[in-house]
Amino acid sequence: MKLVIGIVRPERANDVLEALYRAQVRGISMTKVQGHGGELDRVETYRGSTVKVEVTDKVRFEIGVSDDFVQPTVEAIRDGARTGEVGDGKIFVVPVEQVVRIRTGETDEAAVTPVGSS
Amino acid sequence: MTVPLIAQASSIDTGDTAWMLAATALVLMMTVALGLFYAGLVRSKNALNTFMMSVSAIAIAGVMWALIGYSLAFDGTGDLIGGLNYAGLHDVGFTPRDGTTIPHLVFFAFQATFCIITVALISGAVVERMRFGPWMVFAALWSVLVYSVLAHWGFGGGWLMEGGTLDFAGGIAVEMASGFAAFAAAIVVGARKDYGRIGLLPHNSVLVLLGGGLLWFGWFGFNGGSGFGTGDPSVLAFANTLLCPAATLFTWMMLDLIRDKKVTAVGAATAIIAGCVLITPAGGFISPAWSLVLGVLGAIPVYFVIVYRPRTRVDETLDVLAAHGTAGFLGILFIGFVAQQSWNGISDGWFYGNISQLGDQALAAIATPVYAFVMTFVLLKVIGAVMPLRGPEADESVGMDSIYHGEEAYPSGEGAILVTPEDGEEAPVPVAQP
Numbered sequence: 001m002k003l004v005i006g007i008v009r010p011e012r013a014n015d016v017l018e019a020l021y022r023a024q025v026r027g028i029s030m031t032k033v034q035g036h037g038g039e040l041d042r043v044e045t046y047r048g049s050t051v052k053v054e055v056t057d058k059v060r061f062e063i064g065v066s067d068d069f070v071q072p073t074v075e076a077i078r079d080g081a082r083t084g085e086v087g088d089g090k091i092f093v094v095p096v097e098q099v100v101r102i103r104t105g106e107t108d109e110a111a112v113t114p115v116g117s118s
Numbered sequence: 119m120t121v122p123l124i125a126q127a128s129s130i131d132t133g134d135t136a137w138m139l140a141a142t143a144l145v146l147m148m149t150v151a152l153g154l155f156y157a158g159l160v161r162s163k164n165a166l167n168t169f170m171m172s173v174s175a176i177a178i179a180g181v182m183w184a185l186i187g188y189s190l191a192f193d194g195t196g197d198l199i200g201g202l203n204y205a206g207l208h209d210v211g212f213t214p215r216d217g218t219t220i221p222h223l224v225f226f227a228f229q230a231t232f233c234i235i236t237v238a239l240i241s242g243a244v245v246e247r248m249r250f251g252p253w254m255v256f257a258a259l260w261s262v263l264v265y266s267v268l269a270h271w272g273f274g275g276g277w278l279m280e281g282g283t284l285d286f287a288g289g290i291a292v293e294m295a296s297g298f299a300a301f302a303a304a305i306v307v308g309a310r311k312d313y314g315r316i317g318l319l320p321h322n323s324v325l326v327l328l329g330g331g332l333l334w335f336g337w338f339g340f341n342g343g344s345g346f347g348t349g350d351p352s353v354l355a356f357a358n359t360l361l362c363p364a365a366t367l368f369t370w371m372m373l374d375l376i377r378d379k380k381v382t383a384v385g386a387a388t389a390i391i392a393g394c395v396l397i398t399p400a401g402g403f404i405s406p407a408w409s410l411v412l413g414v415l416g417a418i419p420v421y422f423v424i425v426y427r428p429r430t431r432v433d434e435t436l437d438v439l440a441a442h443g444t445a446g447f448l449g450i451l452f453i454g455f456v457a458q459q460s461w462n463g464i465s466d467g468w469f470y471g472n473i474s475q476l477g478d479q480a481l482a483a484i485a486t487p488v489y490a491f492v493m494t495f496v497l498l499k500v501i502g503a504v505m506p507l508r509g510p511e512a513d514e515s516v517g518m519d520s521i522y523h524g525e526e527a528y529p530s531g532e533g534a535i536l537v538t539p540e541d542g543e544e545a546p547v548p549v550a551q552p
Contacts, residue, residue, distance in 0.1 A: 014315075043524060
């Protein structure tokens with residue numbers, strides 16, 4: 001089991017969702033985060049104050065998957081999020097010690113297997 | 119409009135003037151209210167740009183109107199276009215405007231606010247993608263080439279007005295003109311890149327309702343001021359501006375209930391505007407009872423245009439065609455059926471024995487959309503040949519606010535480093551470079 005964390009551009013979030021859906025990955029979390037990925041700063045001016053905004057809005061996906069699904073999930077996020085410009089984001093794959101499905105108490109592989117699939 | 123063409127020896131009436139000063143300010147506020155309404159309907163990354171399209175109309179159409187637009191609309195009784203005597207506000211002063219009891223300057227200012235909001239209305243068709251520069255060029259040219267001409271036709275002494283078409287407060291020049299111009303603009307500018315692929319939702323429906331409510335408030339000046347005083351036509355239009363939108367709002371809520379078992383807030387805001395538009399041309403001509411009927415009957419077609427339009431390829435984003443074009447069209451025609459001389463002192467409609475009024479109304483309901491659509495289509499094609507109407511797709515992803523205004527509607531404030539003037543070009547290098 002792994003936890004796949006993908007930090008992507010907010011405007012690509014829908015494409016990532018679509019790609020994950022096609023890869024039959026169900027059960028995801030998304031959060032809005034802010035970060036800096038080496039892209040150029042935006043310069044904004046409010047009346048007399050000019051500022052450089054160093055952090056950019058990103059969307060962070062967190063997906064717990066069984067080992068077979070790690071590669072498809074990573075590929076889905078990678079392909080969905082890619083624009084080719086600096087700031088497309090990162091994907092982290094992290095080992096997971098234990099997973100519990102709260103509703104049933106199932107653990108590990110069973111807990112990350114979507115309801116209804118074999 | 120009820121301005122007699124032959125100037126009577128009129129003098130200033132202080133009561134009329136006081137009301138018209140207030141009404142002018144109310145109508146100007148409508149443009150800002152429209153900006154709120156529109157800004158709430160788009161995604162947060164485009165909220166400022168959308169708002170600014172309306173605000174910029176005040177700058178551009180306001181100035182163009184003073185320079186030339188007012189004169190072309192309201193100087194003389196040429197069939198198609200007015201003269202140039204009032205250009206640059208020449209001869210526009212404290213003496214009463216012919217046929218009114220208010221100073222010419224007040225009449226000018228009141229009409230200016232109409233031109234401004236009409237231009238602002240069109241922006242609803244092109245938000246979230248059109249570049250800001252071409253928008254400003256378009257606003258300047260459209261306000262003269264389309265608005266001034268239609269204002270002349272409808273209430274400046276042009277052929278529709280002379281022919282007997284009744285239009286109290288701008289069903290022709292404001293509502294149908296903006297609605298059908300918006301339709302053409304949406305076609306020329308093209309759909310947003312995400313249109314039809316993902317849901318593009320309003321980012322703040324509270325702003326939408328607030329904007330809709332303030333528009334209604336301002337509309338009392340818009341319709342109530344279009345009698346140019348405090349006489350019976352203004353009073354009738356004022357009351358009808360309460361009744362008709364209320365009836366539309368009620369009907370809309372019922373339609374929502376029937377379709378989805380839920381009454382929507384964005385729908386309610388839309389209904390308020392549709393109702394105000396329905397009564398705009400008819401305000402001073404039909405009885406209060408008929409205005410309730412207009413509110414109910416008019417709501418139905420507008421509702422279904424709004425439901426149907428997003429299923430087409432035409433990304434007329436904020437439904438100006440439905441809320442203004444369709445509703446203005448219906449309001450203009452409705453006069454032809456139920457105008458009552460006993461209420462308006464001018465003419466009856468078909469139901470009261472004067473079928474020819476319906477013909478006069480139908481003429482305006484055909485000529486105006488055709489002129490507005492064709493002129494807008496050609497104008498945008500010409501502008502598009504000189505400068506691109508849209509930026510690269512990547513800009514659309516980032517959002518118009520950041521790209522064209524260098525601001526965000528909702529900055530987080532985090533990670534913002536002040537650039538002091540001394541830093542100038544030598545500002546500190548960002549933490550990481552690509």
